Amino acid sequence: MKINQNFLNVQDSYLFSTIAKKVDEFIKANPDKKSNIIKLGIGDVTLPLCDAVIKAMHMAVDEMSNKDSFKGYGPEQGYGFLKDNLVSYYKRRNVELQSGEIFISDGAKSDLGNILDIFDVNNTVLVTDPVYPVYVDTNIMAGRKIVYADANENNGFLPLPDYKVKSDIIYLCSPNNPTGAVYDKKGLKCWVDYALKNNAVILFDAAYEYFVDDNNLPKSIYEIDGAKNCAIEFCSFSKTAGFTGTRCGYTIVPFELVFDGVKLNKLWNRRQTTKFNGVPYIVQKGAAAVFTEAGEAQIKKNIEIYKENAKIIADGLDELGIWYTGGKNSPYIFLKCPKNMKSWEFFDYLLENVNVVGTPGSGFGKNGEGFFRLTAFGDRLKTIEAVKRIKNLLK
């Protein structure tokens, strides 16, 4: 048996293990500082699931305990009750979807990787740099060629298509991880036009759409004319409703999406019915509760807390005159390291001087060098304290 040799080309990611190692070493050298450390590098939610979701899951667990209400295999594509909620959710944003275009998944990460099954290996992939590493690693595993679009200070970390560069599969993440930058309609339209012109498919990662409250910024790529003919959208309850450990997302494959004369919806449906068995009934019931009146109010409240954290960080950086993207319409803040420091240099500087931990931008690609990611998912009081310390250090 021959292994897939492409796996040997995937680079081991040492980003988060190096961070953990450096923090451990610091604590060892300074045991008295241990309790003083504040982590603002975390990309995981910290607020518990909201009451409506908890109630719905308890009810669903009870249903599973009774022969008459017990649920065995469900539809691989997800239950109608959840898909119907999503159709309504998009309709409120003037995007018309059909239930059959929605596939409930165990999270955006899984589907962003698995979707590649339906594409030929001989396609060129375009990613923006800095980048969420999953886009790159999944394609290296499959042996695809990857080209990079530079995101940097000049373009506000929102690169536009270069018609001289030919690509077939384009990853866009907006609001962006790690930069927090958000495309406006004009920017996204440029990518849709490029994709339509070049017969390319856009894989649109909308995992952070719920953080957008500026009406001029699209939450879905389908707000752009022509997108249904060139784009698949991936979204998740992870950041919207705190589902990182509960696992539920969804993927939208419009019926209009046709390549080589074949509907991608049909291919993806075949992939999912063959290699997937659906999301737990209990979890789907929890996700559906997000769309009840109570659920919506509760998750909005949580998102507001994270957004206020982002604002606290952004305001601090504004006072210091530090350049950054994100902080608005996004849980991420991507700041330019002061005093021309490199990413890891600034990491050490913050850790040693004010015991604050963030994520070096260089870990996300070459254009991240000299930048640094802070996130809004931390505790409120700790966020305030961290910003106070950073301001004292840098002012």
Add this chain to the structure above:
Amino acid sequence: MKINQNFLNVQDSYLFSTIAKKVDEFIKANPDKKSNIIKLGIGDVTLPLCDAVIKAMHMAVDEMSNKDSFKGYGPEQGYGFLKDNLVSYYKRRNVELQSGEIFISDGAKSDLGNILDIFDVNNTVLVTDPVYPVYVDTNIMAGRKIVYADANENNGFLPLPDYKVKSDIIYLCSPNNPTGAVYDKKGLKCWVDYALKNNAVILFDAAYEYFVDDNNLPKSIYEIDGAKNCAIEFCSFSKTAGFTGTRCGYTIVPFELVFDGVKLNKLWNRRQTTKFNGVPYIVQKGAAAVFTEAGEAQIKKNIEIYKENAKIIADGLDELGIWYTGGKNSPYIFLKCPKNMKSWEFFDYLLENVNVVGTPGSGFGKNGEGFFRLTAFGDRLKTIEAVKRIKNLLK
């Protein structure tokens, strides 16, 4: 963008849709018979989750409602508490595993498909026929060559390796779906020897292992010497604990498993950390409860009910002198259609005359022609009634 053309070679499966259509047509023509129909074709569990699992899941839901006990992203490979339970479960069967060899998944079906990511396309796949269609379809999607080992009446639907046939990836399912046949240690040893000799990997689907109570029949392929050097084992809580709609399974990739100088464990770990985000915490807590004293007693009771159903069917066939495999150590019974009927002919014959629905064996491959699958997952009283009707019809 070019699609993966291999998808166009996957045949649409009409097996279960044709069954549904035929039943619908029968009801339309005979509306008075509707309530009389008994379905014994179902491959899904019908008994609710046991109390220990229900309690554990309620507790886990409550943990998710509290900031201090809330769980965000968990390990992609699964939580230690569940993996430790599995290490103990295997130890009781004299199989020594390490926690790092176990990967918790959302079900055997997902992993049986996804595991192919780590293998080169240029490997020859061997499946037994009749076959669980997922083994075939996932490899056609990837463009691999498939060879078939004939399972039939002569070999008791338990084919042994043919050294003249070269293969690299071997699927074995024991207890088998759809035939219910179970390899003994000698039979499995033949396959392990063949794999070791031919540098092949065995993908061992043990989804029905919990139905084995004959100590001479292996529940795990690792009961066979040398298997850790050639086999990956897939298992699931679906049939063991009624998790078909709750979704949890596990995959064992031994550290000894090395091909092309590379540990498959490392490759699979890379695949899972890149394309998967773990199973819901709530579900893993439910799965762990299966291994408590109460949980074990409760799931055993459920399995006994299904086994007794299987015995009722098998005893009926014995009385009629009908040849079959399974019925013991398996929830499936694969019977030879009487009067030399073909599979679909017998399907119609049972439906029309005694209103019993089963699954035509021909739907699982050419060697299934002339055979018919009944399952033990139905209701007790209906199973008794169905067998009574079949006996009256055929005696």
